[in-house]
Amino acid sequence: MNRLRKKLDHLLSIKEKALVAYLVAGDPDLDSTLNLMHLFVESGVDIIEVGVPFTDPIAEGPVIQKAHDRALKNNISLPKIIKLVEDFRKNDNSTPIILMGYLNTFSYHKNLIDNSDQHGVDAVLVVDIPGELSISSYGISNPNIDSISLISPTTSEERIEKIAKNGSGFIYYVTLRGVTGSSNLDVKEINTNIQKIRSYSDIPTLAGFGIKSNEDAKLLSEYSDGIIVGSSIVDMIDKQSDSKDFDRIGKYLRELKNAIL
Amino acid sequence: MSIKQKFPDIDGFFGEYGGKFVPETLMYALEELEDTYSKLKDSEDFKKEFYADLSNFVGRPSPLYYADRLTKHYKSGKIWLKREDLNHTGAHKINNTVGQILLAKYMGKKRIIAETGAGQHGVATATVAARLGLECHIYMGAEDVKRQSLNVYRIKLLGAQVHAVDSGTATLKDALNEALRDWVTNVDDTYYIIGSVTGPHPYPMIVRDFNSVVGFELIDQSKAMFGKMPDAIVACVGGGSNAMGAFYPFIDKKETRLIGVEAGGNGVSTGEHAAPLNDGSPGVLHGARSYLMQDEVGQVKDTKSVSAGLDYPGVGPEHSWLKDIGRAEYVAINDQEALEAFHTVTKLEGIMPALETAHAFAYLDQLSKELDESSNIIVNVSGRGDKDINTVAEIDGIKF
Numbered sequence A: 001m002n003r004l005r006k007k008l009d010h011l012l013s014i015k016e017k018a019l020v021a022y023l024v025a026g027d028p029d030l031d032s033t034l035n036l037m038h039l040f041v042e043s044g045v046d047i048i049e050v051g052v053p054f055t056d057p058i059a060e061g062p063v064i065q066k067a068h069d070r071a072l073k074n075n076i077s078l079p080k081i082i083k084l085v086e087d088f089r090k091n092d093n094s095t096p097i098i099l100m101g102y103l104n105t106f107s108y109h110k111n112l113i114d115n116s117d118q119h120g121v122d123a124v125l126v127v128d129i130p131g132e133l134s135i136s137s138y139g140i141s142n143p144n145i146d147s148i149s150l151i152s153p154t155t156s157e158e159r160i161e162k163i164a165k166n167g168s169g170f171i172y173y174v175t176l177r178g179v180t181g182s183s184n185l186d187v188k189e190i191n192t193n194i195q196k197i198r199s200y201s202d203i204p205t206l207a208g209f210g211i212k213s214n215e216d217a218k219l220l221s222e223y224s225d226g227i228i229v230g231s232s233i234v235d236m237i238d239k240q241s242d243s244k245d246f247d248r249i250g251k252y253l254r255e256l257k258n259a260i261l
Numbered sequence B: 001m002s003i004k005q006k007f008p009d010i011d012g013f014f015g016e017y018g019g020k021f022v023p024e025t026l027m028y029a030l031e032e033l034e035d036t037y038s039k040l041k042d043s044e045d046f047k048k049e050f051y052a053d054l055s056n057f058v059g060r061p062s063p064l065y066y067a068d069r070l071t072k073h074y075k076s077g078k079i080w081l082k083r084e085d086l087n088h089t090g091a092h093k094i095n096n097t098v099g100q101i102l103l104a105k106y107m108g109k110k111r112i113i114a115e116t117g118a119g120q121h122g123v124a125t126a127t128v129a130a131r132l133g134l135e136c137h138i139y140m141g142a143e144d145v146k147r148q149s150l151n152v153y154r155i156k157l158l159g160a161q162v163h164a165v166d167s168g169t170a171t172l173k174d175a176l177n178e179a180l181r182d183w184v185t186n187v188d189d190t191y192y193i194i195g196s197v198t199g200p201h202p203y204p205m206i207v208r209d210f211n212s213v214v215g216f217e218l219i220d221q222s223k224a225m226f227g228k229m230p231d232a233i234v235a236c237v238g239g240g241s242n243a244m245g246a247f248y249p250f251i252d253k254k255e256t257r258l259i260g261v262e263a264g265g266n267g268v269s270t271g272e273h274a275a276p277l278n279d280g281s282p283g284v285l286h287g288a289r290s291y292l293m294q295d296e297v298g299q300v301k302d303t304k305s306v307s308a309g310l311d312y313p314g315v316g317p318e319h320s321w322l323k324d325i326g327r328a329e330y331v332a333i334n335d336q337e338a339l340e341a342f343h344t345v346t347k348l349e350g351i352m353p354a355l356e357t358a359h360a361f362a363y364l365d366q367l368s369k370e371l372d373e374s375s376n377i378i379v380n381v382s383g384r385g386d387k388d389i390n391t392v393a394e395i396d397g398i399k400f
Helices: A003-013 A030-042 A062-073 A078-089 A103-108 A110-114 A157-166 A187-200 A214-223 A231-239 A247-260 B024-040 B044-058 B068-074 B093-107 B120-132 B142-147 B149-157 B172-185 B203-211 B213-226 B241-250 B317-324 B335-349 B355-362 B364-370 B386-395
Strands: A018-024 A047-051 A097-101 A123-126 A149-151 A171-174 A205-208 A226-229 B064-066 B078-083 B111-116 B135-141 B161-165 B190-192 B232-236 B257-265 B281-285 B288-292 B328-334 B376-381
Touching: A003 A018, A018 A030, A018 A062, A018 A205, A018 A231, A018 A247, A030 A047, A030 A078, A030 A247, A047 A062, A047 A078, A062 A231, A078 A097, A078 A103, A078 A110, A097 A103, A103 A110, A103 A123, A103 B281, A149 A157, A157 A187, A157 B024, A171 A187, A187 A205, A187 A214, A205 A214, A214 A226, A214 A247, A226 A231, A226 A247, A231 A247, B024 B093, B024 B172, B024 B203, B044 B093, B064 B213, B068 B078, B068 B335, B068 B364, B078 B213, B093 B111, B093 B120, B093 B190, B093 B203, B093 B241, B111 B120, B111 B172, B120 B135, B120 B149, B135 B142, B135 B172, B142 B149, B142 B161, B149 B161, B149 B386, B161 B172, B172 B190, B203 B213, B203 B241, B203 B317, B213 B241, B213 B376, B232 B241, B232 B355, B232 B364, B241 B257, B241 B317, B241 B376, B257 B335, B257 B355, B288 B317, B317 B328, B328 B335, B328 B355, B335 B355, B335 B364, B335 B386, B355 B364, B355 B376, B355 B386, B364 B376
Parallel strands: A018 A047, A018 A226, A047 A097, A097 A123, A149 A171, A171 A205, A205 A226, B078 B376, B111 B135, B111 B190, B135 B161, B232 B257, B232 B376, B257 B328
Antiparallel strands: B064 B078, B281 B288
């Protein structure tokens, strides 16, 4: 059992909700990313989602797009990100790591990704592969690497069934129509859809996109098995990129974790 | 069954190219579009409305014109021009937008969005949106807003909003990214009119079908003008919609060579170009798998071309497939050669082609050496060059 499944099982057994935090590898630089990942864990983050920068990130709002651009200026590539994960694993062998990115870079490095469990990666989330397709068609078939699938408010029930049965690790429920960092959560719709997902799958359902405050986090955690936070963290990283004083981020994450307890 | 009826397959693939590689939120919108299109495309009412608009609003059929002086200039084969530049709004782009706005109307969508490179698709979209009184937003790379200011103004006159896109390389690909993001956000009430045979399925098929009126007219006109099928059709390829529209009805007519001309920028060997079929490898961009200009770590490369409409690192998936199966040939023409052809055609024929189209004309230099005097060559004149006058003047050192 990989770290992701172990962690999610554990959280379920103690009836805690998962806090997943996102950052873009190499923004503002790889050393900072490594420090931030450890800071995340110290601040109560259960699972880390590492964004793999891409030139054309069509699902991202302006905050994360700019982070991708900054990372690309530092020539961040998947081989360097795998090395980052190896470095992280020297001091932390239990926090699950998910690589999140776009098909072009993942399929370009498919052998590296397919063997990335050896380097400490637990799962991948490829934003632009429809959930009913298997990433094994794209050269990533290692059963130790989970493939996180997205379900959105516009996903038909027929496809929810297919995606829920096809996904592993957890189902990522996209809480709104829009790119990362948008707003306008519709709680009733979220609740209905997560119920539907649960009727087709036993794996946990986590909710992400549009979480901006402790109140959002608390509300969503009531309907899901955990929450995923990205844009607000990436925005804070950007604002502290000169001083590299990331204490505020630690405080923000601790508050989020407390809000969903 | 003929080749052209089999593709794309049910999942939207042309061989290994195409598909639907989009964020989950858009999957339902693509399915909705696919359903609507498959219901409407063979309906007599829909076809009647589409063809009536093509003849009365666009001005079709466009002529097949015998270019006497160009023919004499190259001294081999008769050169014929398919005059898409004479269409309303000045390019082939209007064929597709007239069709897609009908789909939007049948689907009850209130808001229209589109991306544009040279601005021709933006103008064509704003035009059909104005005609139906629909809200319209055009995404355009900030670089292109600068080099195509005339079209920007035309779009605004038509009542649409132009959004300059600063992200990435601030050109066509980034405009497409931003249009997709708008669509993800406003998916319930918005119709996205993609301007080329690119993007996720069913777009490459829909845009090809609407624009293939060009190729079907060519079949009739070739018979009428020279009594047989042409020996070659030459068309420029950015995303590839004007070429695909001309090529598609000829895929089964093996006697006709299909030649797509990509933008060679500073020269294919310099790496500074926009010619993925000549110097790219398969990858995934904007929802489809196709040939792509990418670097050694799988990032999409910057492109270079004097022509905004060809300045795109990807290409429609059906072209990738036609290349791999050897049915179409893809060559590249650099900026300098295209500019020379622009001047040659303008002076010899009194027809000022778009810089995109000038790439296709420039290939006549090479092609005329391969064909004999009895052959018939068709150049698809995808658009007129008025929009490029500032660019050409600047290169020639002229200030207004």
